Amino acid sequence: MELGQLRVFEAVVAHRTIAEAATALALEPSAVDAQLRSLERSLATTLLHRTPQGLAPTPSGERLLPWSRRLLEQAEQARREVAGSRPRLRLGVLHSIPDADLSAALAQLADYRLELHTSATYDTVLHDVAAGALDAALILDAPGPLGSLGFPLPPAPLAHLDLAELPLAVVAAPTHAPRLLLPTPGSPYRLAADLLPLTLERLPTGPLPTTLACTLQGLGLALLPASTAHPHLATATLTRLPHHPPPLHLRLIRRA
Template sequence: MELRQLEVFQAVVRHGTVTEAAVALDLAPSSVSARIRSLERSLGVPLFDRTARGMRLTPSGERMLTWSGRLLSAADEARREVVGTATALRLGALETIVATHVPHVLARLAGRSTEITPDRVEVRSSGVRDELLADVTGGSLDAALLLDTGDALGDLGFGRPEAPLTFLDVEPVPLTLVAAPGNALAGRPNLTRADLAGQSLLVNVEKCSFRLAADRFLGPEPARVRAGGVPVLRAWAEQGLGIALLPGFAVADAVRQGALVALDLPVPDISLRLVWRSDRESLPGLRELLYACAATPVG
């Protein structure tokens, strides 16, 4: 096995198709396919089922995903040690929370440790939760901050990761159902899910945390209207195009200024969740990062 083959393998797993992996790696699709076939020949087993919808891991491929992450991570650590480069901690975060929550984590980390300083934390943001989970599983990220709920990883509604991961709920993230002041539900007390019938619920893509929360907590009554990310959802709601379920921190100013109103329908909190691989807890500084995240209430 060659490291480059493993990198290509992980890219195909992450992106789901040879074409998208080739774009991400700046390679020709034929080169990506050739390296996957070469890796499969060296192992003597198929790693993917080729389907009309893309590349799906075989049982052997699922086992290879864990090993490829370990091997690439070990190679990276060896390279850094040989050349004398200080190891950076790699923290991933959803784009929704990277601006609001990660700075507090880095500040807490700076106050806890003189060895693991914020300049030694490499932060990567992504709008795709599955990508963050795949990178933590594969070892290209040491930990990731995402949004979830329940007792198991993925209870909010997204797919469970293929390899077991450890997680810690850092803090609750309150959700607020908002609408323009002129909405028919504005000011009505004690709303129920049934009252949402006939409303347009502004949503993002199906894998968005807040869409999953809406599906879980609001039910099917309001018609879904695809809009965009949090800024777009907030702006469309302000213009009276529908109601939106958004994190409280994203709409607090608009509610305070009267551009939006919070509807009187209680919605459970979701959690800011830190995810990592338990077999990597011995990495230098990772425990400090975990402690910093755990002790960083943002409110």
Template structure:
């Protein structure tokens, strides 16, 4: 059973597309199809059901997939162990989200760019459920999460920091300077937010669900901050994302405390053997994010 064929099978099984697998592997689609068929022939089973333009794993394919992933991980570990260079090398697919990429990760990305040029970081912007699924499937090596829960099925996770949230408005907003604001007070204001699926947006909306206030959606944090600073409403955002605006006075913190806590976490598939360059990334993420808090 050739490792090359297993690697191709694992990629097709992960993305469930011969076309996409060929593009990510740098092969012609006919080569990917031929390699999968060679593997099926050597095993004497069909690994995929062809459903028109779609495919899905057969029972045999489902049984083979975890072995293919383990063998790919062992092969990477072996290559790293016998590499002639002392410098870490390799690619790391990282699932992340806008608030972390923009406001938590720049020191980590800069550190790796300058200190470990042989490590290539590929950032994949996704939100919680998508990131967790991609980690379980092996599409991502590691993923950053911002969630109230700190345990996730099929994943190992490490809490890097609690992520304080703050309700902000423009300095001339009617709620600015008020004390003891209630959820009803907040719900009565125009709410500005990022897209649904963002963890703090969803929790905020759920907290105010009794009043079912509409949200003015801006999509990105930067656009949300500009809208709020311009007097369009109030928004709940991570404190780290609005720290400079609060210091400059273009945004002000309102006297309402979110009744939930989010934690920035780093996660990877449970049982996955992290190669040295990925372990290094985990260690430096832990150090640099915690230094930001200090």
């Protein structure tokens, strides 16, 4: 029973398919399949079976999961003690987090040797944490349980720690069209905008910088991070509208 086999086993349980686990681990699907078969032979038991939802652990696989996590964590602890260096943290970062908020969060992780992996979508970063390809990730979410903003969660249980609040503002140019400008689908600001109780025409605009540019041109109103809107509010090129969306939470997530 090898550590690489256990990593493959955990990835397949998290992703439910050989192909998605191979992508998360940067391996060929044939290599993932071979590692799984070798692990099953070494234990003389079947660890996974097919279900309508994909691959799922058998009773033997369920018993192996907590052992796999403990063995991998102990191996990482041994590596750190032998190397005598700061522990490595493979950290996923949702790239829509404003720079100032990201810098403050990274400063709280100064005890780690950070290896940053940026991602455009929740799906990628959450599944990589669930599969063990990342140790943790920084994301934006609404107050409440993990996933309150509306993004889907992977099957593996995740824990989270709130590091900071990110205030939001509904803004518009002094003269603007009565429509709501919407950033890229699946982004935290699009998910938050979809929760606004506004009965307006909705106009998709793309990435956040494009949404800001369209707002400055008076094409509509938009929900933006307060830190992004502040310079334009200070010069009166944008005005703050009387809506009070709850702040987003900057969260550190990891496997439970």
